Amino acid sequence: MALIVHKYGGTSMGSTERIANVAKRVAKWARAGHRMVVVPSAMSGETNRLLGLAKELAPGKLTPDYYRELDMLASTGEQVSVGLLSIALQAQGMPAVSYAGWQVPIRTSNAYTKARIDSIDDQRVRADLDAGKVVIITGFQGVDDEGHITTLGRGGSDTSAVAVAAALGADECMIYTDVDGVYTTDPRVVPEARRMARISFEEMLEMASLGSKVLQIRSVEFAGKYKVPLRVLSSFTPWDIDLIEEAQSGTLITFEENEQMEQAIVSGIAFNRDEAKISVLGVPDKPGIAYQILGAVADANVEVDVIIQNVSKDGKTDFSFTVHHNDYAKTVDLLKDKVVPQLGAAEVVGDPRICKVSIVGIGMRSHVGVASKMFRVLSEEGINIQMISTSEIKTSVVIDEKYMELAVRALHRAFDLDQPAAAA
Amino acid sequence: MALIVHKYGGTSMGSTERIANVAKRVAKWARAGHRMVVVPSAMSGETNRLLGLAKELAPGKLTPDYYRELDMLASTGEQVSVGLLSIALQAQGMPAVSYAGWQVPIRTSNAYTKARIDSIDDQRVRADLDAGKVVIITGFQGVDDEGHITTLGRGGSDTSAVAVAAALGADECMIYTDVDGVYTTDPRVVPEARRMARISFEEMLEMASLGSKVLQIRSVEFAGKYKVPLRVLSSFTPWDIDLIEEAQSGTLITFEENEQMEQAIVSGIAFNRDEAKISVLGVPDKPGIAYQILGAVADANVEVDVIIQNVSKDGKTDFSFTVHHNDYAKTVDLLKDKVVPQLGAAEVVGDPRICKVSIVGIGMRSHVGVASKMFRVLSEEGINIQMISTSEIKTSVVIDEKYMELAVRALHRAFDLDQPAAAA
Numbered sequence: 001m002a003l004i005v006h007k008y009g010g011t012s013m014g015s016t017e018r019i020a021n022v023a024k025r026v027a028k029w030a031r032a033g034h035r036m037v038v039v040p041s042a043m044s045g046e047t048n049r050l051l052g053l054a055k056e057l058a059p060g061k062l063t064p065d066y067y068r069e070l071d072m073l074a075s076t077g078e079q080v081s082v083g084l085l086s087i088a089l090q091a092q093g094m095p096a097v098s099y100a101g102w103q104v105p106i107r108t109s110n111a112y113t114k115a116r117i118d119s120i121d122d123q124r125v126r127a128d129l130d131a132g133k134v135v136i137i138t139g140f141q142g143v144d145d146e147g148h149i150t151t152l153g154r155g156g157s158d159t160s161a162v163a164v165a166a167a168l169g170a171d172e173c174m175i176y177t178d179v180d181g182v183y184t185t186d187p188r189v190v191p192e193a194r195r196m197a198r199i200s201f202e203e204m205l206e207m208a209s210l211g212s213k214v215l216q217i218r219s220v221e222f223a224g225k226y227k228v229p230l231r232v233l234s235s236f237t238p239w240d241i242d243l244i245e246e247a248q249s250g251t252l253i254t255f256e257e258n259e260q261m262e263q264a265i266v267s268g269i270a271f272n273r274d275e276a277k278i279s280v281l282g283v284p285d286k287p288g289i290a291y292q293i294l295g296a297v298a299d300a301n302v303e304v305d306v307i308i309q310n311v312s313k314d315g316k317t318d319f320s321f322t323v324h325h326n327d328y329a330k331t332v333d334l335l336k337d338k339v340v341p342q343l344g345a346a347e348v349v350g351d352p353r354i355c356k357v358s359i360v361g362i363g364m365r366s367h368v369g370v371a372s373k374m375f376r377v378l379s380e381e382g383i384n385i386q387m388i389s390t391s392e393i394k395t396s397v398v399i400d401e402k403y404m405e406l407a408v409r410a411l412h413r414a415f416d417l418d419q420p421a422a423a424a
Numbered sequence: 425m426a427l428i429v430h431k432y433g434g435t436s437m438g439s440t441e442r443i444a445n446v447a448k449r450v451a452k453w454a455r456a457g458h459r460m461v462v463v464p465s466a467m468s469g470e471t472n473r474l475l476g477l478a479k480e481l482a483p484g485k486l487t488p489d490y491y492r493e494l495d496m497l498a499s500t501g502e503q504v505s506v507g508l509l510s511i512a513l514q515a516q517g518m519p520a521v522s523y524a525g526w527q528v529p530i531r532t533s534n535a536y537t538k539a540r541i542d543s544i545d546d547q548r549v550r551a552d553l554d555a556g557k558v559v560i561i562t563g564f565q566g567v568d569d570e571g572h573i574t575t576l577g578r579g580g581s582d583t584s585a586v587a588v589a590a591a592l593g594a595d596e597c598m599i600y601t602d603v604d605g606v607y608t609t610d611p612r613v614v615p616e617a618r619r620m621a622r623i624s625f626e627e628m629l630e631m632a633s634l635g636s637k638v639l640q641i642r643s644v645e646f647a648g649k650y651k652v653p654l655r656v657l658s659s660f661t662p663w664d665i666d667l668i669e670e671a672q673s674g675t676l677i678t679f680e681e682n683e684q685m686e687q688a689i690v691s692g693i694a695f696n697r698d699e700a701k702i703s704v705l706g707v708p709d710k711p712g713i714a715y716q717i718l719g720a721v722a723d724a725n726v727e728v729d730v731i732i733q734n735v736s737k738d739g740k741t742d743f744s745f746t747v748h749h750n751d752y753a754k755t756v757d758l759l760k761d762k763v764v765p766q767l768g769a770a771e772v773v774g775d776p777r778i779c780k781v782s783i784v785g786i787g788m789r790s791h792v793g794v795a796s797k798m799f800r801v802l803s804e805e806g807i808n809i810q811m812i813s814t815s816e817i818k819t820s821v822v823i824d825e826k827y828m829e830l831a832v833r834a835l836h837r838a839f840d841l842d843q844p845a846a847a848a
Contacts, residue, residue, distance in 0.1 A: 050504065057443060063514070065521070072522050080497055080500050083500075084477055087490060090482060091481055096489075097489070147527055
């Protein structure tokens with residue numbers, strides 16, 4: 001008998017028929033003796049519908065007062081979901097009670113539309129679980145210290161589910177989604193990609209931040225911080241699938257590093273097309289240039305990913321970094337107008353047609369030569385590496401966008417990711 | 425500079441275009457220097473849509489746990505409205521803030537789907553008004569002592585608006601609706617019906633309870649109890665109508681009995697087709713029969729309106745009353761199965777094809793002969809009176825349904841209601 005948190009996305013909650021199926025699945029788990037907490041998203045399309053209405057009324061409004069009202073508005077989507085799911089469970093003869101974030105309460109910061117969870121009171125939820133009820137809690141939202149409704153930003157329901165699981169010390173947080181797990185890489189690019197039965201938090205973090213969009217990255221961070229075992233699994237399996245089979249399906253994201261995980265040197269290949277490369281060339285090499293360049297960029301609220309500064313030559317150096325596509329033009333303009341004249345640099349060049357490909361694996365910690373194998377594979381395919389960035393468990397390269405598929409497939413094969421793992 | 429509460433119905437909030445118009449109207453009042461509180465209903469159709477989803481999931485559920493979830497669900501409709509209206513006001517450059525019932529808080533009983541307001545905390549609202557903001561509060565809902573969301577039942581937003589006005593000591597509560605005021609009778613039946621510029625609370629109560637569906641009756645009771653001046657006016661006038669003209673339009677429901685009101689003997693004619701008549705015949709006339717009959721009816725949760733017991737003859741009497749159409753069959757069965765055998769009465773007869781027509785007027789208090797004039801008028805039209813019931817300011821008769829229009833028109837004419845009032 002375990003305490004389990006289920007999270008269902010908007011597609012799973014998309015119609016009364018689907019909600020009834022979610023209720024049947026949850027009831028199956030409850031009848032098997034588990035204490036169940038469920039965090040559903042808004043019905044698919046609902047959040048966009050609500051925000052669309054707001055946009056019609058106030059195009060281009062960007063004040064805190066406006067964001068407060070957006071949260072007031074958007075939070076209703078999940079409230080509808082929890083009410084309906086509770087009703088559906090009751091119709092199955094399963095006692096259930098729903099709560100909005102403020103009723104739990106889930107306390108957050110007051111940063112409307114992108115609040116962070118500060119604390120969760122588990123008292124009320126525990127009392128209901130003790131009374132044999134399934135407890136259903138709105139995802140995506142909470143309440144600030146002054147009683148204003150806040151939301152956590154897109155995908156925030158994943159974070160809500162993990163935070164609730166952490167607060168309750170749940171045995172597992174099961175995220176039902178439209179994919180059946182985490183793959184070694186995107187199966188649309190590499191048909192041989194395999195679903196991983198397990199992956200470590202560190203690896204999942206790298207995979208998530210590098211563009212594998214299975215889970216919201218904050219939810220993974222949260223799970224890692226509070227050591228909540230997290231499982232990603234398909235919401236498309238029939239609700240009456242055998243419970244043991246369901247409990248072992250998908251991908252378990254775990255903080256336990258077992259032997260098997262040590263064996264895999266590279267667990268997956270991540271890639272990201274959303275970045276653009278910018279270089280400031282001929283920068284006089286003196287202390288503080290990184291700050292002068294990136295400080296200006298940060299002041300403009302542009303996030304920087306890969307950063308490279310090479311050794312200088314003739315007292316000049318080149319400084320390169322990547323930003324999101326959407327920030328490319330703005331950043332280049334900023335550098336040309338302000339930074340280059342100030343620094344006395346030669347020029348700014350950039351390229352939005354790049355991509356980042358990364359190999360991720362906890363085994364890289366203890367195995368040398370993994371990065372060099374990556375570089376060799378790319379070289380054999382005639383792919384020029386433009387930038388390199390490494391961390392303890394990943395190596396990323398920036399290459400021409402047109403080679404992306406080629407690079408991912410070659411690396412997937414070279415690191416034996418298309419072979420079944422030794423043990424599953 | 426006054427404190428004014430505006431209430432807008434679902435039709436007025438039915439689209440973003442209409443919400444923008446509501447915002448412009450409210451902003452006009454605020455710019456004229458008034459402190460504004462607005463209580464909007466859910467967008468038209470939204471509450472029915474939400475309850476329809478619940479019904480699909482749990483047809484026929486009727487437990488308190490189910491009603492709790494219905495309130496969780498249905499309350500979102502108004503929350504969407506307040507968020508959107510606040511956004512629309514901000515887009516007009518008017519500072520605004522929205523609150524759900526629980527945020528104010530509006531405290532209610534825990535009777536889900538038909539809760540009653542216990543108290544309203546005015547602190548938060550006053551602070552926002554002091555800060556120059558328009559405050560927008562969800563109608564129809566509140567929160568019970570344990571933090572569960574409750575709703576007040578259909579039409580509850582009227583009651584919310586009046587309760588908020590009472591708590592704030594508002595100068596006037598203006599109910600914007602799809603009619604432009606209270607009429608001497610239904611203009612669809614009597615084209616000569618006139619809008620009343622003023623009506624007393626007592627009269628309005630009788631008119632409302634007798635089937636003039638302009639306002640929810642509880643809102644009128646509330647307004648009378650807390651002496652909140654209430655104005656019913658049209659939401660279809662252009663938003664930029666002159667403010668003074670708007671402030672004097674519609675019908676003011678007032679607790680001040682001025683001279684002019686004393687002059688009108690009969691203010692209006694109300695009627696109701698929703699009732700059915702039931703008679704228990706040949707009841708042995710002994711103490712306690714009224715209780716034996718109506719006690720059983722009340723135990724079955726059937727509300728009784730007009731009640732008549734005539735003098736007995738040969739130790740037997742006939743006992744008649746009216747109930748809502750929907751309760752007719754159930755009540756007749758109940759009486760036949762249980763009450764008639766117990767009482768030793770002769771039989772139960774009934775007629776669902778009746779209607780109730782009432783003359784209402786505060787002037788009836790001090791004028792004799794008003795009721796007999798009513799009976800004479802009906803007699804001259806050849807209309808048989810089946811039951812009579814009177815109160816201090818109204819006289820009701822039950823007649824055959826087919827004579828309803830005839831009776832209403834004749835009475836409207838006979839009491840000079842088609843003539844303009846002496847002063848408007």
